[in-house]
Amino acid sequence: MSQNISSSEQNATGFRVSQPGLLTLIQDAGRFGHHRIGLTTGGPLDMQAYKWANRLLGNQPGCTALEISIGGLVLSAEVDSWIVLTGAEMPLKINGKEHDRWHAHEIKAGDQIEVGFSASGARAYLAVAGGFQVAHSFSSSATVTREGIGGLSGAKLQQGDFLSCAAMEPVSAMRLPEAFRPDYSDQITLRVITGYQQDAFSDYQKRLFFSSEYKVTDRADRMGYRLEGPEVKPAIDGILSEGICHGAIQVPADGQPIVLLNDRQTIGGYPKIGSMISLDTARMAQLLPGSRVSFEEITIDDAHNLHCLAHAHFERVQPENV
Amino acid sequence: MATENSKALPEGLDIRVAGENALIIYFGEQTSPEVSARVQQAVSVLQNELADELIDMVPSYASLLVIYNLMVTDHLHIRNQIERLLSGLGSAENSDGKVVTLPAWYSSEAGPDLEDLARNAGLTTDEVIQLHSEAEYRVYAIGFAPGFAYLGEVDPRIAAPRLSTPRQKVPRGAIAIADRQTAVYPAVSPGGWNLIGLCPTRMFKPEADPTMPVQVGDRIKFSPVSREEFLEAGGELPEGVA
Numbered sequence: 008m009s010q011n012i013s014s015s016e017q018n019a020t021g022f023r024v025s026q027p028g029l030l031t032l033i034q035d036a037g038r039f040g041h042h043r044i045g046l047t048t049g050g051p052l053d054m055q056a057y058k059w060a061n062r063l064l065g066n067q068p069g070c071t072a073l074e075i076s077i078g079g080l081v082l083s084a085e086v087d088s089w090i091v092l093t094g095a096e097m098p099l100k101i102n103g104k105e106h107d108r109w110h111a112h113e114i115k116a117g118d119q120i121e122v123g124f125s126a127s128g129a130r131a132y133l134a135v136a137g138g139f140q141v142a143h144s145f146s147s148s149a150t151v152t153r154e155g156i157g158g159l160s161g162a163k164l165q166q167g168d169f170l171s172c173a174a175m176e177p178v179s180a181m182r183l184p185e186a187f188r189p190d191y192s193d194q195i196t197l198r199v200i201t202g203y204q205q206d207a208f209s210d211y212q213k214r215l216f217f218s219s220e221y222k223v224t225d226r227a228d229r230m231g232y233r234l235e236g237p238e239v240k241p242a243i244d245g246i247l248s249e250g251i252c253h254g255a256i257q258v259p260a261d262g263q264p265i266v267l268l269n270d271r272q273t274i275g276g277y278p279k280i281g282s283m284i285s286l287d288t289a290r291m292a293q294l295l296p297g298s299r300v301s302f303e304e305i306t307i308d309d310a311h312n313l314h315c316l317a318h319a320h321f322e323r324v325q326p327e328n329v
Numbered sequence: 330m331a332t333e334n335s336k337a338l339p340e341g342l343d344i345r346v347a348g349e350n351a352l353i354i355y356f357g358e359q360t361s362p363e364v365s366a367r368v369q370q371a372v373s374v375l376q377n378e379l380a381d382e383l384i385d386m387v388p389s390y391a392s393l394l395v396i397y398n399l400m401v402t403d404h405l406h407i408r409n410q411i412e413r414l415l416s417g418l419g420s421a422e423n424s425d426g427k428v429v430t431l432p433a434w435y436s437s438e439a440g441p442d443l444e445d446l447a448r449n450a451g452l453t454t455d456e457v458i459q460l461h462s463e464a465e466y467r468v469y470a471i472g473f474a475p476g477f478a479y480l481g482e483v484d485p486r487i488a489a490p491r492l493s494t495p496r497q498k499v500p501r502g503a504i505a506i507a508d509r510q511t512a513v514y515p516a517v518s519p520g521g522w523n524l525i526g527l528c529p530t531r532m533f534k535p536e537a538d539p540t541m542p543v544q545v546g547d548r549i550k551f552s553p554v555s556r557e558e559f560l561e562a563g564g565e566l567p568e569g570v571a
Contacts, residue, residue, distance in 0.1 A: 042387045042396075043372075044533070044541055045475040144535060154475050155516075156535065202346035203353065247360060248470060248479070250387025250394025252351035274389050274472030282348030307404050310349045314399050 020086035020116075021171040022135070024164050028079030028122065033139065033158040033170075036069040038147035042273045048253065049149030049157060050269050052229060052292035053130050054285060055189065055321075056094035060134035063091045063111050063326055065178025070138030071148045073164070075131045078124035082170070084114045089136040089177045095128025095191060095293060109188050111180035111329050128191035128293040136177035139170050151270050153230065181326035189290075193298035197287040198305045198313070199256065203279035207241040208258075215239055216280060217302050221264065225296040229270040232291055234300065238262025241278040248276040254283040266291065284310045286317055342415060344408055350384070350399045352407060353392055354415070360390035360481070365469055367418075368393050369426070369546040374414050382407065388545050389470040390479075426468070426546035431513065433462060433504055433526045433551040434559035438570050440504065440525035446489050458553060460484040461504075461525065466511060466549040476515030476533025476541050480549055483511050495521030500567030502527045504551070529554075529564030 024031075034057070037050025051057035051074055061070045073080070078097040092099045092108045099106045100121040106112055108131075114120065122131060141148040141158065150158030159168055201213070208216070221236035240262050251257070255267045257277040266283055283291070284305070291300065305313075343355040354371065357364040368388045375386065375395065382402045387394040397407045435458040437443050447454045466480035473479075488509045496519060499505070503514040505522030514520060515532035528551075534540055543549060554562070 039384050042385045042394075043471060043545065045471045045473065045477055048385075156475070200346060200349060202348065247358075247390045247392070248472070249389045249392040250347075250351075250353065250472075252348035252394060252396060254348050272473055273387050274470055279347075281346075282351070284349045307346050307349075311399065311403050314349060318400070 019169065019171050020088075020174045021139070021169055022082040022084055022086065022120075024080075024166055024168040024170065025083050025119070026079060026081035027164040027166055027168070028075055028077070028081075030076040031080050031164040032074045032076075032150040032152070033071060033141055033148055033164070034074045034150060035071045035148045037269065038145055038149050038151070038157070041145045042250070045273055046145055046154065046156065047151055047271055047273055048269050049147065049151040051130075051132065052269055053094055053132070053289040055289050055317075056130065057132045058321065059109065059183060060091050060093040060132040061138070062321075063093070063109065063179075063181045063183060064089055064134055064136050065181075066134060066136070066138055070134065071141050072132050072134040072139065073170075075122055075133060076129060078122055078131070080122040080133070080164075082120045084116050084118040084120065086114075086172060086174045087116055088114050088172060088174060089180055090114055090120065091134050092122060092131055093134075093183075094131035096126040097131045098123035098126070107182065110182035111177060113180075129295055130292055135172045137173045137175050139172050141171070153270055180329050182329050183324070183326045187324050191290070191293040193294055194300070195287075195290055195294075196301050196303050197291055198284050198310070199281045199302050200284065200307050200310050201281035201304055202307075203255065203281060204241060204243070204246060205280055207243045207278050208239065208280050209242065212239050212241070213280070213304075216264070217304050220299050220301050223291075223294050223296050223298045223300065227294075227296055229268060231265045231267045231271055232294075233263065233265045235263055239264065239280070241280070243278055245276045246278055248274045251275050251279070252282055254285060254288045255279045256281055256283060268292065284313060286313060344411060346404065347394055351394055351396045352404060352411070353394045354411060355392050357391045360469060362467055364391045365467060365546065370418060371415055372545075374418065375411065378414055379407070379410060382410075387472070389472070426544075426548055428465070428548045428550065429543050430550045430552050431528050431530050431542075432554040432559065432562050432564075433528055434554050434556055434564065435461070435504075435526035436556070438556075439527040439559070442489075442492070442523040443525045446487065446506065446523050446525060449489065450486055452486065457487050457525065460487050461506070461511070462551045462553050468543050468545050468547045468549065471541070471545055474515060474518055475535075478512060478532065478541070478543055478545075478549075480511045482509040485509065489523045491521040492523065495519055498568075499524065500527070501531075502529060502564060502567075504528050527559060527564060527567070529559050529562035531563075
């Protein structure tokens with residue numbers, strides 16, 4: 008698939024990767040319906056910021072964009088187009104001049120786009136008018152490096168990669184007013200629905216978990232965030248391996264919780280106390296190692312309501328035209 | 330909690346909340362071919378009846394994770410539908426899984442843990458090979474990595490615990506044992522299972538249709554082959570095996 012793209016590059020329009028940054032991945036909304044052959048979902052860790060990136064250009068909601076972790080991406084435009092950068096506070100420069108984030112900008116062939124290192128937050132999303140054109144693997148362009156699937160070749164962006172996109176005007180070109188932009192503060196409470204093997208955790212263990220502070224360790228990546236704090240011990244060591252949903256919190260024998268994210272294994276055998284809601288996995292994925300978090304128990308009904316409210320809010324907020 | 334309602338279900342099924350948009354159905358505490366067949370039966374019924382409301386499903390040994398689309402349904406509705414659809418099912422003893430034979434080059438070269446495993450079991454390597462290749466296995470689950478099929482169960486005499494230090498690189502095609510499970514590694518990956526041989530059949534081909542030669546519920550037989558037959562069948566020698 009990637010071969011086809013490179014052979015047709017001569018007439019192609021798009022962006023050349025001058026510097027790939029620490030970890031920049033091609034992502035769409037994720038890969039669904041393939042768990043039965045062991046494929047995980049991939050997709051944006053911060054779905055909210057990703058959705059805004061597409062929305063500010065009037066793109067279809069699942070258009071292919073870039074997820075930039077930590078920063079350091081430099082692209083050179085070989086197309087006339089429009090871009091938006093959302094998510095973490097990574098300074099955006101176009102031809103050396105600082106530009107606003109959460110704001111559509113026109114780009115001309117020859118322009119250089121620099122995404123610097125983050126001042127706050129960990130993941131930024133760069134969308135382009137009409138989306139990047141990337142061949143699908145298993146119905147998605149989402150890159151999962153652990154599986155070697157998606158993106159251009161199953162790997163993170165490399166220097167010299169060519170990101171194809173059409174020369175086009177965006178459906179709309181908008182900016183999100185500052186009042187509506189998220190802040191990525193690093194002391195947050197994350198909401199958890201108890202479930203799965205919650206009965207294997209005594210009331211005392213659950214109270215400990217929901218009343219303690221945990222630290223994000225440096226073993227925090229797209230597979231999962233390993234946290235460190237008071238040990239929570241379930242009454243069982245392991246279970247018959249079973250399906251793991253997004254946000255599931257597994258507790259291995261060392262008593263330290265791991266929140267499983269987009270690139271998680273599809274099945275596993277550690278006991279799980281419950282799952283974090285997706286609004287909050289998105290916020291957690293913006294945290295850097297050393298950040299502190301705590302948990303709050305909510306019901307599944309509350310979780311449904313929060314999801315629907317967030318969706319309604321997203322639909323209702325009207326960005327300004329630029 | 331009130332939402333964790335444990336209403337008695339037909340056939341001893343238990344449905345629990347897994348996450349924001351996921352329920353998990355338990356079909357029993359332990360696995361068995363019968364339990365596994367019921368999981369498969371549920372996958373096919375739910376796939377037929379609820380496809381528009383579901384995003385994905387993960388069948389495993391004795392459970393089925395059901396992930397639903399929160400924009401079109403909710404946990405109460407999905408739970409009711411699952412209870413209704415699964416309560417009407419008869420027993421699922423007739424598994425419709427196909428039988429797949431996988432060639433297996435068992436040897437110390439191809440399986441660096443074969444001799445240790447035999448010694449620890451008090452058996453000869455030939456006896457280990459015989460016990461591994463004469464059983465028929467069932468595909469209980471697929472996961473860990475794309476195309477990784479968990480097969481069970483091996484004869485208790487050749488069950489072996491995982492290595493205390495996992496290997497950084499297990500070759501593609503490695504036939505391995507962990508406890509009473511066995512598997513063929515679909516790709517080069519880290520792994521802590523005991524390696525006893527190599528299989529030339531590709532367990533996961535992203536570009537092929539179907540991408541895997543087996544699915545959950547199928548039955549697997551290993552058929553011993555020589556090094557030459559392994560190579561003729563398209564097997565590739567891993568690094569370090571001359």
